[in-house]
Amino acid sequence: AQKITQTQPGMFVQEKEAVTLDCTYDTSDQSYGLFWYKQPSSGEMIFLIYQGSYDEQNATEGRYSLNFQKARKSANLVISASQLGDSAMYFCAMREASKTNYGGSQGNLIFGKGTKLSVKP
């Protein structure tokens, strides 16, 4: 079974509108972290936002917010006021505490297959 599922291979959004990118996850760990990364055509992985499994409030970083629904095991990314520069691949990822050597950020990430976002002018 996939650990991270992103069901939208591609999404289109009009400039200045909001868009939601879906992500569901599967883990038996009680402690885990959820991440969203942006990958433009250059290939670099740009960290956007993080949500810890014990965080009660949804994470927000500027125009990015994470809609965390723990019971549904979903961690959707919401981008408000889309810009042309937001066009890129977006990856949802998870780190499970049980896979962590030293705790903290020392564990590897498991990635979803990604969603290609295209912002239309």
Added chain:
Amino acid sequence: GAVVSQHPSWVICKSGTSVKIECRSLDFQATTMFWYRQFPKQSLMLMATSNEGSKATYEQGVEKDKFLINHASLTLSTLTVTSAHPEDSSFYICSVGTSGGHEQYFGPGTRLTVT
């Protein structure tokens, strides 16, 4: 945030030769580094976990004799693709984690093309 560099950014090599890719943590010491591989239009897949001063831990299906990892210092890990074949052509990305924080920082990646 932490700065991670990779060298080279792209490389073309002939089939049968070996290629070394360096991953450097520029502003902090990394006891653990991760090597991922990304085929075109696919996701990142973990290849191995590089541990400073000890042997790397490889994921299932990744040949340790083909993908040699050396993590000789707290700021440098190297991945050597030995006897490269065209099917090894891919985007190789390293990442490091910081103690006490949750974020992982990625290098800019190395695009390998084997002809």
